[in-house]
Amino acid sequence: MSKKIYLLLLVQLCLFMNSVFAESTVVIIDEQVRVNGAVISLGQVAKISxxxxxxxxxxRKLKIGDAPVPGSSFVLTKEVLNMRLAAxxxxxxxxxxxxxxxxxxxxDxxxxxxxxxxxxxxxxxxxQVGPNVQYDDLHIFYVGREQDVTVPVGNVILSTSLPYGIRYNAPTTVMIFISVDGQAxxxxxxxFKVNLYRQVAVAASQVNAREIFTEGNLRYERMDAGQIAAGFFTDKNKVLGLEARRAITPGTVITDxxxxxxxxxKRGNMVTLVAFVGNIQVIASGQxxxxxxxxxxxxxxxVITNKIVLGKVIDENKVQVLTYKSASAS
Known part of the structure; x- marks a missing residue:
């Protein structure tokens, strides 16, 4: 008899529990959960039915605290969770x-x-360097400590900037900005250490002061641009016909x-002065x-007015007058 009563009570209890779970919401949280994002929502950690x-x-949308940094973890006690839920x-x-x-x-x-x-x-x-530099002429070496970066799960986008430009005689800094699902x-x-190698014009032989550069006293040499003085020439045609300001030894990089x-x-030479008054060209002799x-x-x-004028040299015989001075020749 007692056994039948016990079974009857057990059946009634089961029916009661089933009715309770059927009518109310049930929230189940596992002992270990993974979250993504800056804030934990109840829906991330619980099964809600x-x-x-x-x-x-x-x-599911209830916020119950800040999430751990991606790749790290912390322990949330039942008491703390209940307080946050009550809040x-x-x-x-x-x-x-x-x-x-x-x-x-x-x-996560x-x-x-x-x-x-x-x-x-x-x-x-x-x-940043662009397509005009050949691939093998640009050498790039990373000079920092290699370190992986841990970020939240999602679609990663890497964007870059060079805040100080490219430096060939000092480390070049590249900033990499990491966003996940559109969020920074x-x-x-x-x-990085960056070496740019260029074909630069150097003296092929001894060049004396005031000597004119020709094909014979110039040649190209491949050099690290960061290790030579500024103002070098990569096109020796721009040096041809110029005059050396001082004596230059063979192998020296030519700079401006x-x-x-x-x-x-030359001082004392007779030249033709050309001036424009409106659309009218005026020509005179000058020294x-x-x-x-x-x-x-x-x-x-x-030479006619004995006035001093300022002009720009056009060629060996012609000077274009820019302004007049009232000073007389001494």
Missing amino acids: GDDEAANQKL TGIDLASVTWLIPDRITVIG SQVISAQTLIDRGINAIRE VTKVGLR SMVNKPVIV AMQDGYEGQLIRIKN
Whole structure:
């Protein structure tokens, strides 16, 4: 008899429990959960079920704290979770909670390898240099410590900038900005040693001061652009016909500070003065008061008026007048 009563009570209890779970929302949380994002929502860590789907969705959206950094974890106790749930203002009694005493919350993550970041930095430098430099003439070396970067799970986009440009005589910095699913996550600064090799004009033989450069005393040599003085020439045709300002030894890199345009108008030479008054061209005879090279402004004496004028050397016989001076020749 007692056995029958016990079975009857057990059946009634099961029916009662089934009715309770059927009517109320049930929240089940495992001992270990993984989350993604900056904030933990209840829906990320719990399995929520019940007949009232609107109530279920409301529970899933509840914010219960900050998420761990991607790749790290922390322990959330049942007591702390209950306090956070109570702070949201929901009716805890209307929900059946199946929560362990301790919950390990893990920040879901993915790893961007150091090599991926380095390759992106190298590509950024090559893009900045442009297509006019041959691939083998640009050498790029990473000079920092290789380190992977851990970020949240999602679609990763890497964008770059070179805040100080490319430096050939000092480390070049590339900033890599990392975003996941359109949200900025972090940025990484990488440093590279960049060598740019160019064919530069050098003296093929001894060049004396005031000597004119010709094909015979110039040649090309491949050099690291970061290790030579500024103002070098990559086209020796731009040096041909120029005059050496000083003696230059063989193998010396020719720079713009070493050369002058040759003097084509000598002091005392007679030249033709050309001036324009509106559309009218005025021509007169003049005498150079100083040496001048093509394009240089020099003083010229108008031999008719005996006035000093300032003009630009056009060629060895012609000077274009720019302004007049009232000073008389001494």
